[in-house]
Amino acid sequence: MTEQKGKKDKKDEIYNNLLRKSNEARTIRKIVMIISLVVVLIVAGIALTGYLYIQSSLKPVSPGSKEMKKVEIPIGSSASSIGQILEKQGIIKSELIFKYYVKLNNETGFQAGTYDLSPSMTIDQIITNLKKGKVLKQAKLKFTIPEGLQLDEIAKIIAKHTDYDQAEILKKLDDPKYIKSLMEKYPHLLTDKLLEKDIKHPLEGYLFPATYSFYEEKPTLDQLVNKMLVKTNSIIAKYEDQMNKKKLTIHETLTMASLIEEEATEKADRHKISSIFYNRIKVGMPLQTDPTVLYSLGKHKERVTYKDTEVVSPYNTYQVKGLPPSPISNAGETSIEAAINPEKTDYLYFLAAKKTGKVYYSKSLQEHNKLKEKYITNVDND
Structure with missing residues (x-):
């Protein structure tokens, strides 16, 4: 009897163990199902949110609006830079969605010019307008900023075409409060670097050389400066991926580009000159470029003397190794590209x-x- 009872107890124990394991397995399956359901719901929620965001971004900013805004698209603007301009002006909701919409639909042939656009327009209507390239009207003010100019020379050109005085222009362009207000508008382009103590002119090298047209009777100095910064932003945007790969900041790129611009002649290969500057930095040699001496002296001379190279200045690359604190002039796109992509040489x-x-x-x-x-x-x- 005792033996039979023992066998029965053992069978009951095995049965209970199997029953417990079966219950645990059912519980685990339930937990897995609940977790899977939660994950599916989260993914579906994210997908739905993304879909609704894209759908919303493709719709007009203000369908019932009758407001028309003058929007200028600079020459050479990419889809990304056009999207940035349109979003900033309140014509579209998302620069990112605009960029990918243009790419996915293979939209090309955008024309530079000034357009009359409304927040009530659809993206397709905006794209159609931008491809027509119809300029609204004759420019009231037009001037050209050549490559390789310093800020004082740019101020002189602006003064020549407006009622502003050259000294008044330079004073505003060097005003820390004004620079800070611009930094808020262009945080990616203009950084705290511009306000460091060794910087001679914060916006030196940041006002892009190009022809600028204005349709207002008397545009403000702020409007003039903003248009030039928008142009610089659009050019830099084209090379941003390359700069990131080379670990170059915008400030470093514009500074190097200004040296290349100042040293290059019509027949000079900017990419070779770029390589020489980078090679010198790599081996610890001073750049020893004459234009930085002249910038230090605040003079425009045909020839730099030995005595000139002894001037004490953070911009004097005969005395200070590496790049100067900031650009020494404005550089064209060719020099900017060369600063990012130097030729591989031993020169x-x-x-x-x-x-x-x-x-x-x-x-x-x-x-x-x-x-x-x-x-x-x-x-x-x-």
């Missing part, structure tokens, strides 16, 4: 020969001095 020196008009590159000081003797010294003694 450390270059000189522009007056007699031949060519630019000669060398890897050693000895080779450079020979070229200098041949194309510079001998020519001067003739």
